[in-house]
Amino acid sequence: MTAEEDVAPLLRPEGWALLEALPPYDAAAALGLGSRLREAGQPAATVAAALTQSRLRAAARGKVGAFAAGMLFTTEGLEQATRLPVAARHADRFRRGGATRVVDLGCGIGVDAMAMAGMDLAVDAVERDETTAAVATVNLRHFERARVHLADVTDFPDPLPVARPGTPGGVDAAWVDPARRRDGRRLFDPQQWSPPLSWALSLPGTGVGAVGVKVAPGIERDLVEPDGPAAGWTAAWTSVDGDVVEAVLWWGSAATTGVRRSATVLRSVGSAGPDGEATVQVQEAGTLSDAGLPEAAVGEVGAYLYEPDGAVIRAGLVGHVAAEVGGRLIDPMIAYVTGDEHVPTVWARSYAVQAVLPWGLKRLRAHLREHGVGRVTVKRRGSPIDPEELRRALRLEGDGEATVVLTRRGDERVVLVVAPLPGP
Ligand SMILES: C[S@@+](CC[C@H](N)C(=O)[O-])C[C@H]1O[C@@H](n2cnc3c(N)ncnc32)[C@H](O)[C@@H]1O
Structure with a gap:
């Protein structure tokens, strides 16, 4: 259908x-x-x-919680929608920057727009697909100050007024969450997104005071460097329970002064709702930024290994993790931190290092068999070895479990056998 x-x-x-x-x-x-x-x-x-x-x-329900019961969805619209608590954080950023009327350029089924309207922002939600716009209209029906427009966003600011001096009540902030898939396939080139990234980055030229553009978490960090196309913007990565859920480029009053890159770590609040389902709420564990980013030293593998959160890695902020745990990098190009003390941290998962071996299948197999390990979790950074193939090739038996980390130190491939430690 x-x-x-x-x-x-x-x-x-x-x-x-x-x-x-x-x-x-x-x-x-x-x-x-x-x-x-x-x-x-x-x-x-x-x-x-x-x-x-x-x-x-x-x-x-996993994305919008109990609100789902009163909403309409399309399959694609649901796939593309922001999780409601993450959308609420977008809205809050605009509100804290002083925005009052936001245009949501490509609103989909309207989850970001719902969060903005729920935070008392007036919202003009623009969508070019007729069915999706109808669904957004249903989903925004309870908000008096939200309107859905069936239109192509690349016509913006026509016919919506921008809040320039002398035109009070106009749009003072813009949100863009581009479609990053076509025919079910992910589009890796930001110029192929709809609308394209370069168009979204040109929005400050319309006169709005704040802009947010959702981008793929794998976007190049250099974008926000002084000579990059998004110089002057803040790139903010967010993870929920260790999964990187988004990166957003913020400009104007929605950007963070003096910050090019930030990483925010969120945790689900795990209490069950009245019907026994987990709630979708999240809590911020913390935010790091490139302001005052310490440079990490490189050195020998110590008694502990730290695997930084994906948002911290994407934002290039591993130096903070090394500083917090008093550690160092195993290799300057690889995001594993090692240290001599166990310092539980929200920025990384920590492990006790049980063995450090030069890479070699036979050597690893012998080590694991000797320790009764029958099941392994394989992690890798900077190693070409396929974890699934390794697991098969090891042919292990036994009840013990271990985590095997494939990585390298310069040109030398190494394997760490580690055991997970509790977080903070
Ligand atoms: C990723 S979705 C937005 C999801 C939304 N933020 C949410 O949380 O529900 C992007 C939407 O932009 C719409 N879109 C893409 N290009 C557009 C254009 N040129 N004009 C209007 N809408 C467009 C697509 O139809 C799609 O519904």
């Missing part, structure tokens, strides 16, 4: 009523439920759309 077929029947009162009357989604019961509804006289297209939506609402 197309996104339009998934959504259009639900925009009619009888379709919406059917959706709202459905029991909580149960994959095993969906087929039978569909047959019963059709036998009771409900049109097949409406039943199919309502059941699809019921499934999407269940899938969306």
